[in-house]
Amino acid sequence: MAPSQDRSQGRTGGVGPVGAPAATTFTGNKALQIEEPLIFEMGQPGRCGVDLPDPLQEGPPKVKDRLNGLRRSGEIGLPGLSEPQVVQHYTRLSQKNYAIDMGVYPLGSCTMKHNPRINEKVARLAGIGDLHPLQPVSTVQGALALIDALAHWLKTLTGMPAVAMSPAAGAHGEMCGMMAIAAALEAKGQRAARKIVLAPESAHGTNPATAAALGFTVKPIPANERGRVDLAALKAALGPDVAAIMLTNPNTCGLFESEIIEISKAVHEAGAYFYCDGANFNAIVGRVRPGDLGVDCMHINLHKTFSTPHGGGGPGAGPVVLSEALAPYAPYPWIVRNGDQWTVAEDGAKVDGQPLGRLKAFHGQMGMFTRALAYIMSHGADGLKQAAEDAVLSANYVMASLKDVMTPSFEGPCMHEALFDDGFLKDTGISTLDFAKAMIDEGYHPMTMYFPLVVHGALLIEPTESQAREDLDLFIATLRSLAERAKSGSAAEEFKAAPRYAPRRRLDETLAARKPVLRWRPSNVFKQAAE
């Protein structure tokens, strides 16, 4: 047994080895793939990665402490590591990750585009990255102007009159937008009567989760055979009990809702509001303004369309643009400009309108605002439009290049992502999951799998505008090769065993959920608990 496995907290056994045993090394390492313990298995008392002055160097204080007798006793249990150990540990961990910086990352609906480093640099400038959110406003005029500049871009690009900047992520923005709708209904005395929110079956899971959290009942709207909202079904569902529709456009099948203007007209005629999920805004920046489609509010994922780094799952930022009808309900805080002076309207400020409250401490995800504004200024109006067009072009190129070996779910053209179902894998014994895992061995991060739910075994590919033609060609050739091998009828075992060359082979997710181990403990404690 390799040394690394001795630390496995009793979790050996599991599903057991599959296939021929891999060549082993003494360390368990495979060249650049280093088996790395947890920091809790590495520490030594007496080691420390920082040098701090002795708190008592100024002599003993007048009183021992002012902690109301609540001094912490006993060990916390944190491991002691030196600085080089910490650097090596996290560098080794980083080498177990796929990333945009390494190549095509075609996760549909996630918009994994290039993350420019100038954005990181400007976010860390002294006078931007180190400001306290509650400094006197006279000392942060530049920061407030920066937020206002980004707000101007977002309003202009979407054709909307107002924006709430504070939501921390897309789902948080959804919450903000739907609260604004609830507030508008309340102001009209209709909140109790309008309890239904319509959402297509293809919606992101956050849409129904948000609506339900606010006490709305979610009613699904079917799609037509073209992958769009069934307008007749929508009209039939609209009535005096409907609060809003939540619609992603372009939708999660990668298609533009071609009847969007009829949809918004029908929604408004029924007295309801139009929430647009802006996750896919990257496809249409500079070519379509959501405000021209009759949208009442839309969140913008700055980490998708405007390239703030995804960071392993966050942080994000989800500003929400609002129509005239919803602007009065925007939450605190917002930036107020008076000539060349900026102030912040915070809780309790006497303002027009009826702010719905507050969603987040301070002013929102400033670090993301800075990066997004740097991205936007770098592209400019011309570059943003070109980026949207290149994203759509690349997705259609992938679609056109694969349509004879894989199964596109709908007739083209698509927008920024190409949706396939698992029809091409029928009778091969190979699933969407197996196909995706085989891509890992070929050096690619898989596409989004099994979403949207409206097609069987979905494979959703979003190449973005960031990939060179030759890299797209190699990606396409790889998928063609995999599809042909899958269909050869003799490759099921090979696909089922994938990935074979990744830092880990398939992980037992059932075991993880059945006996959850969510933290490290000294192994003897763990073994008792597990048995």
Place this chain on the structure above:
Amino acid sequence: MRYLPLTDADRREMLAKIGARSIDELFRDVPQAARLGGKIAGLPDHAGELEVERAFQAYAAKNVSPGSAPFFIGAGAYRHHVPATVDYLIQRGEFLTSYTPYQPEITQGTLQYLFEFQTQVTLLTGMEVANASMYDGSTGAAEAVLMANRVTRRHKALISGGLHPQYRSIIETTAKWEGYRAVVGRPDVDGLEDLIAAIDKETSCVVVQNPSFFGHVRDFGKLAEACHAAGALMIVVVTEVVSLGLIRPPGDMGADIVVCEGQSLGNGLGFGGPYVGLFATREKYMRQMPGRLCGETVDADGKRGFVLTLSTREQHIRREKATSNICTNAGLCALAFTVHLALLGEAGFRRLAELNHARASRLADKVASVPGVQLMNDSFFNEFTVRLPKPAAPVVEALAARRILGGLPVSRLLPDDRSAANLLLLAATETATDAGMDTLVAGLKEVL
């Protein structure tokens, strides 16, 4: 444009492969009425890196950097020294430009640090399980109340007057729109609030903060007992996570849910975000938690590995029945937290906490010596409240004019509370120097 690899020749050939004559053909599903002809008016065209950097330097120049002035502001965001190693490691592209670890075989780096993060959070808070982070402490506090409502099936939350006013405001906002009652105590300036009498059979939870917004350090053991006797949960909020190096953890006081703002470790002030929320609870409530969870498992070769787990709580599986609508977490900020805490370790973290307390004690002694200034706290960690002989807001402005960032006038966050007008909240971390403190004291003597 430097970020766009396709050449005009590429674009022509790709259109030919697609069978489209122009890019416009790919946008043919857009209704005619919504198609934009030319460029959107009023926006500039692309800019080079040098121009962009200059523009941001111009923004920065209009601000007063905390590093350039004596600095004593806290109130939920704290200025600490972050080792250079932290920022170097989190900028590795493999961390920075990766996404949610949906494919665990090629994201073990992210998953392992999240597992380390979760373990660190349980150790600091004295709790049994923790999630893989929330947006920040303030949103985490509101999620904790929603979780307590789910666990107890009750709909009335008691909110301490010692809770950060903006946190309180977020809870009130979710209460209003998500349909529960939030009963809020008066601002607890003296730290003498007693919430026990207010607990009844409808109470789902009591939300307290330690140290409180005003800086008081409290023992909530008796409150926890009263909560549990009434079938309610105790939620403890910590906005200064470094305090847990010195103060008895909420888990030892009987907390059921602990929410911390983790910004102090690894993450700069950043004008308020992005930060990182820590969320911990008892094992029995694990399946009611919001947010992502990372768990240990084995791979097909029997090797230890990590995956996202218990996702049947989450929106992408459960949709309208999910425990929360949250999708994104604060992954990279959690990494910064974890790396900083790994560098500190047991000895470093405790010493950092001692140092903060010593610095703040020194500041309290110095400021209390200014005529007319009254220290409101018997106990505090690295932040305390003083009452000034006149309104604090103009005093802070006058100090700012002398290039001193001299604390937070409490009235900024409690504008409707007249009794808060003269209160000033002051914080001192390991970054506060004696010279800076003396400058503040001299400034106060001038403007008071």
